[in-house]
Amino acid sequence: MEHHHGHADNADELEKLVARVPLFSGLNADEIHEIAGRVRPRIVPRGTQLYGAGEVNPYLRIIHTGSVKIYRLAESGHEQVIRVLGAGDFFGEKALISPRAADHFAVTLAESEVCSLGHDDIRDYLMRYPSVAYTMLETLSARLESTEDQVSAMTGEDAGGRIAAYLLGLAEEYHRTSFELPITKKDVASYLGVTPETLSRKLTGFEDNGLIRQQGHRRIDILDAEALGHA
Amino acid sequence: MEHHHGHADNADELEKLVARVPLFSGLNADEIHEIAGRVRPRIVPRGTQLYGAGEVNPYLRIIHTGSVKIYRLAESGHEQVIRVLGAGDFFGEKALISPRAADHFAVTLAESEVCSLGHDDIRDYLMRYPSVAYTMLETLSARLESTEDQVSAMTGEDAGGRIAAYLLGLAEEYHRTSFELPITKKDVASYLGVTPETLSRKLTGFEDNGLIRQQGHRRIDILDAEALGHA
DNA sequence: CAGCGCTCTTGACCTGCGTCAAGGCGCACA
DNA sequence: TGTGCGCCTTGACGCAGGTCAAGAGCGCTG
Numbered sequence: 001m002e003h004h005h006g007h008a009d010n011a012d013e014l015e016k017l018v019a020r021v022p023l024f025s026g027l028n029a030d031e032i033h034e035i036a037g038r039v040r041p042r043i044v045p046r047g048t049q050l051y052g053a054g055e056v057n058p059y060l061r062i063i064h065t066g067s068v069k070i071y072r073l074a075e076s077g078h079e080q081v082i083r084v085l086g087a088g089d090f091f092g093e094k095a096l097i098s099p100r101a102a103d104h105f106a107v108t109l110a111e112s113e114v115c116s117l118g119h120d121d122i123r124d125y126l127m128r129y130p131s132v133a134y135t136m137l138e139t140l141s142a143r144l145e146s147t148e149d150q151v152s153a154m155t156g157e158d159a160g161g162r163i164a165a166y167l168l169g170l171a172e173e174y175h176r177t178s179f180e181l182p183i184t185k186k187d188v189a190s191y192l193g194v195t196p197e198t199l200s201r202k203l204t205g206f207e208d209n210g211l212i213r214q215q216g217h218r219r220i221d222i223l224d225a226e227a228l229g230h231a
Numbered sequence: 232m233e234h235h236h237g238h239a240d241n242a243d244e245l246e247k248l249v250a251r252v253p254l255f256s257g258l259n260a261d262e263i264h265e266i267a268g269r270v271r272p273r274i275v276p277r278g279t280q281l282y283g284a285g286e287v288n289p290y291l292r293i294i295h296t297g298s299v300k301i302y303r304l305a306e307s308g309h310e311q312v313i314r315v316l317g318a319g320d321f322f323g324e325k326a327l328i329s330p331r332a333a334d335h336f337a338v339t340l341a342e343s344e345v346c347s348l349g350h351d352d353i354r355d356y357l358m359r360y361p362s363v364a365y366t367m368l369e370t371l372s373a374r375l376e377s378t379e380d381q382v383s384a385m386t387g388e389d390a391g392g393r394i395a396a397y398l399l400g401l402a403e404e405y406h407r408t409s410f411e412l413p414i415t416k417k418d419v420a421s422y423l424g425v426t427p428e429t430l431s432r433k434l435t436g437f438e439d440n441g442l443i444r445q446q447g448h449r450r451i452d453i454l455d456a457e458a459l460g461h462a
Numbered sequence: 463c464a465g466c467g468c469t470c471t472t473g474a475c476c477t478g479c480g481t482c483a484a485g486g487c488g489c490a491c492a
Numbered sequence: 493t494g495t496g497c498g499c500c501t502t503g504a505c506g507c508a509g510g511t512c513a514a515g516a517g518c519g520c521t522g
Contacts, residue, residue, distance in 0.1 A: 072379070074387035082379055097372045104379075126365055133364035134357055140371040141328045147378045148303070148313055148335075154385045155424035156305035159479070185500065193386035195480060200501050217488065217499065390509065416470065429509055431471050448469065448518060 014041060017064045017115070022088050023139070026131025035125065039115045050106040050114065051092070057102055058119035061092045066112020069183065071190070072104045081191040083143070084109070084183055093136065096122050109183065150193075159194045160202050164231040166192055167212065167222060177222040185217065206231065245272060248295045248346070253319050254370070257362025266356065270346045281337040281345065282323070288333055289350035292323045297343020300414065302421070303335045312422040314374070315340070315414055324367065327353050340414065381424075390425045391433050395462040397423055398443065398453060408453040416448065437462065 015036040018024055024032060041064070044050065051057040053073060061068075063085055070082045070091060082104060085091055091106060096119055108114075126133045153162050166188065171177050181188055189199040203220075206212045211228045213221040222228060246267040249255060255263060272295070275281065282288040284304060292299075294316055301313045301322060313335060316322055322337060327350055339345075357364045384393050397419065402408050412419055420430040437443045442459045444452040453459060 072383050074383060076387060078387045080383045080386055082382070093368075094372055094376065097369050103376065126368070127361040130358040130361060130364060133361060133368060136368060137324075137357070137364065137371065138328050140368065140375060141325055144371060144375045144378060145325065145334065147375060147382060151313070151378060151381050151385065151424070152303050152305060152311045154382065155311055155421075156307060156309045190386075193382070196500070197481085197502085198479060201479090204501080415468095426510060427470070428472085428511085432509090435471080 011036060014039065017041070017113075020064075020088065021062050021090075023062065023090055023132060023135050026135060027129060031129060035117075035121075038121045039117055041113060041115045043111065043113050044108050046108055046110050046112075048108045050108065051102055052105045053103055054101050056095070056099070057092060058095045058099060059092055059116040060090055060096055060122045061106070062090045062115045062117070063087055064113040064115060066114070067109045067182065068112060068114070069107050069109050069187065070104050071107075079190050080193075081183070081187050083146075084187075084191075086182075090136075090139070093140070095119070154193050159192070159198050160205070160231050162192045162194070163199060163202050164206070164211075164228045167220060168225060168228060170220075171222050171225065177225065179220060180218040181220065242267060245270065248272070248344075251295075251319065252293050252321070254293065254321055254363060254366050257366060258360060262360060266348075266352075269352045270348055272344060272346050274342065274344050275339050277339055277341050277343075279339045281339065282333055283336045284334055285332050287326070287330070288323060289326045289330060290323055290347040291321055291327055291353045292337070293321045293346045293348070294318055295344040295346060297345070298340045298413065299343060299345070300338050300340050300418065301335050302338075310421050311424075312414070312418050314377075315418075315422075317413075321367075321370070324371070326350070385424050390423070390429050391436070391462050393423045393425070394430060394433050395437070395442075395459045398451060399456060399459060401451075402453050402456065408456065410451060411449040412451065 015032055018036045018039060019032050024035060027035070039062075044066075050061065050068065065087055067084060067086045068089075068091065069084050072080045072082060074080065092102075095102060099119070126136070153165065157165065170179055170181070183191070185199055185203075186196045189196040192199070194202075203212070203214060206228065207214055209227075211222070211224045211231065213223055215221070246263055249267045249270060250260075250263050255266060258266070270293075275297075281292065281299065296318055298315060298317045299320075299322065300315050303311045303313060305311070323333075325331075326333060330350070357367070384396065388396065401410055401412070414422070416430055416434075417427045420427040423430070425433075434443070434445060437459065438445055440458075442453070442455045442462065444454055446452070
């Protein structure tokens with residue numbers, strides 16, 4: 001068996017990858033086959049910028065493995081992390097829907113396998129396979145809700161409250177109380193709309209009060225979720 | 232001619248209304264006719280709550296005339312205005328996509344004519360008319376972008392900057408430099424994530440510096456858009 | 463057209479968090 | 493297994509803007 005780049009190197013492998021993508025979960029084997037034929041898989045190393053603000057980039061990207069950070073940059077240089085995506089997630093859909101320059105950056109946080117689907121292909125699928133459009137609606141709707149949550153939290157809760165809610169959210173997502181932050185603390189701070197200094201101080205405060213424990217730079221144990229809930 | 236409630240009282244009128252809704256702009260006359268047959272039009276007075284957080288409300292609402300404010304309420308009682316919708320806009324789509332209780336409130340800001348479309352009907356249209364799904368994707372994508380803008384602005388710009396950007400945005404939307412705020416200043420403040428006091432002070436500051444002029448409670452004239460841009 | 467209510471304004475105060483600046487420490491590299 | 497770089501932490505300080513409290517003016521209703 002030939003290994004070109006260490007990733008899925010034949011049509012079968014690729015079809016399996018495509019079949020696992022939630023966006024295509026409503027499609028049958030033939031349809032998956034068709035899409036797999038149009039897809040361009042690519043392994044990208046950690047820290048690669050897939051595209052940046054200002055670029056016109058009419059591809060829908062699908063993450064098979066790894067993770068990607070989406071962020072914006074204000075003229076002031078202020079970086080705002082918008083979301084972090086993982087296996088099965090897609091991004092770049094805005095370019096398909098309104099063909100303007102991107103307003104954000106996409107960079108890999110780890111070595112990742114990412115597929116690209118061209119503008120015309122995806123438009124075609126959206127029209128032919130309503131389930132694809134429907135799943136995309138579900139996803140965008142969920143993203144919209146979570147972004148609205150971010151806005152509410154930004155004005156309704158203070159820094160400590162947002163940080164506590166974020167940690168509890170991670171715990172719920174991972175189904176455990178001990179976990180590693182998926183991104184650096186600097187990025188967590190940006191995502192939550194606080195400075196790294198404030199994040200550090202609040203976490204130390206939580207630790208002093210016995211609500212959490214920190215190990216190394218990323219590991220967090222939640223010791224008292226209840227109390228953290230009303231922090 | 233009979234007037235039941237002062238609004239569209241026959242199928243013809245209703246079809247014209249439906250045809251003007253952007254969501255259905257890709258449909259032909261027969262399809263419009265079908266949808267018009269399923270729609271429940273209703274005139275609601277100003278200040279009516281259409282639904283609230285916690286309610287399960289599986290209807291897509293379409294605004295023919297008037298305007299509707301969408302907001303959330305934190306446990307603290309803090310009100311966060313999420314968006315304000317006008318003629319041609321739809322809302323309530325989240326309930327269709329994931330049938331959970333609403334997380335927000337919808338209240339009319341003026342007497343409004345609003346149509347409701349049931350869960351099953353809309354799901355059916357989404358599957359049968361890809362253009363409806365596509366238009367909805369466009370809309371959600373645009374909303375997502377503007378909500379992401381809100382998040383960026385919340386952390387990247389100070390109160391004055393957000394207020395200035397908001398005024399300039401209104402001016403652009405209305406294509407003139409003199410206009411009335413579409414909502415009360417209290418609501419503007421909530422939307423921008425500041426207190427009414429801060430909004431008032433900043434506006435007075437702008438006025439003192441000759442950037443704007445205020446008349447009554449709602450009318451704003453932008454005198455120096457350029458300078459307001461780097462406020 | 464008069465009265466009232468609600469929105470908005472203004473003032474005084476104070477605190478949370480951003481900013482700037484300097485170490486400490488863990489991780490990846492050799 | 494060192495070692496250095498970048499991430500993170502800690503400290504001191506200042507101010508933007510939130511809070512509380514009162515007063516003013518607009519616009520709606522009768």
